[in-house]
Amino acid sequence: MLCEGRRKMRTGAWLFACAVLSAQAAVAADAKLVRGKYLVEGVLACANCHAVRDKTGAVIAEKGMAGGFEFAEEMFKSYASNITPDRETGIGKWTDAQLAKAIREGIRPDGSLIGPPMPIQFYRSLSDADLAATIRYLRAQPAVVNQVPKSTFNFPLPPNYGPPLKNVASPSPKDKVAYGGYLVAIAHCMECHTPRDERGMLVMTSLGAGGQNIKGPWGDSISRNLTPHAEGLRDWSDEQIAAAIRTGKDRSGKPYKPPMAFDWYHNINDADMAAIVAYLRTLPPQQGSGSK
Known part of the structure; x- marks a missing residue:
């Protein structure tokens, strides 16, 4: 009887451990x-x-x-x-x-x-x-x-966009500026907010200077300057920048045209938005032709 009891205890412990692991996996999957x-x-x-x-x-x-x-x-x-x-x-x-x-x-x-x-x-x-x-x-x-x-x-499209990728990590959110740079990259902000040359390539030496004319059903949409230049965001408060990203309106209330993705960017949480703004503050000031 004692051995049988121990066997049942071991079986019970094993089943409990499996249940715990399953629950943890479910939580991880949900996360x-x-x-x-x-x-x-x-x-x-x-x-x-x-x-x-x-x-x-x-x-x-x-x-x-x-x-x-x-x-x-x-x-x-x-x-x-x-x-x-x-x-x-x-x-x-x-x-x-x-x-x-x-x-x-x-x-x-x-x-x-x-x-x-x-x-x-x-x-x-x-x-x-x-x-x-x-x-x-x-x-x-x-x-x-x-x-x-x-x-x-x-x-002709290029043969590729770079070598195969593996083991890509993001910066720690504790490094506010670096993590903000990561978020700005994957939010592809600079895809529109950086000038292009005559071949249509981004001019990375003018990162964030704006000035692209993006045509669509909305007409002409000129991307604004996101750098800390006088014609950019230098005189904007952090709150004004965050509000513009989330609402699609400048600090005077004037609405921006698409393709600015404010219908989705309004879901960005406060910590991530603060990191994005902190990163934009570190961009070299650039004079451009983006809307003010």
């Missing part, structure tokens, strides 16, 4: 999903491009991120892809590894390169943990059937 939701619906603002929109540009929420929005530029006509888990028109057949490679390296499962305006050079900064959380959240979305036209480019 990943929560983080993914925060990233996709906040910092990354994926739906700013990948949402389905009506003729007025309003988001059709029930169609999720099934894509189709047209970016018509002089050098290309690009369509936002369907990133819902539909197996025929979306990412349903892609493995996690394939999806990770597409997001962070711009390479589809068939080996073809994703072209602009997908901000691959900034998504290359996305940490392994945040990339996994993003994929987890995309997997959890409803599958929506939407066949998107193929993008066309009037110039």
Whole structure:
């Protein structure tokens, strides 16, 4: 009887340990999903491009991120892809590894390169943990059937956007400026807020100086100067900068035009917003042609 009791105790302890591990795994999985939701619906603002929109540009929420929005530029006509888990028109057949490679390296499962305006050079900064959380959240979305036209480019795409990536980490949130730089990178702020040369390439020596004319259904949208220059954010308070990012209005209340992703950036939490502002303060002051 004593041996039988001990055997039952060992079995009970094993079952309890399994239950604890299962519970911990469930919590970890939920935490990943929560983080993914925060990233996709906040910092990354994926739906700013990948949402389905009506003729007025309003988001059709029930169609999720099934894509189709047209970016018509002089050098290309690009369509936002369907990133819902539909197996025929979306990412349903892609493995996690394939999806990770597409997001962070711009390479589809068939080996073809994703072209602009997908901000691959900034998504290359996305940490392994945040990339996994993003994929987890995309997997959890409803599958929506939407066949998107193929993008066309009037110039050769590069062979790649850089060497294969692995073991990418983000700075610690305790390092406010460094973490703010990470958030600004994955939020791809500089994709619009940095001037481009005659070939359409970002002029990284003028990082944040603004002045891009981004055309769309909204007309001409001139990106503003984000540096601490007199024509930039030098005289703005931290609160004014945060409010502008979240509301899409300047400090006088004048609304900004799309494609500024304020419909998603308003979900950025206070700590992350403070880090973003702290990083912007460290940019070298640049004179540019961005709107004031």
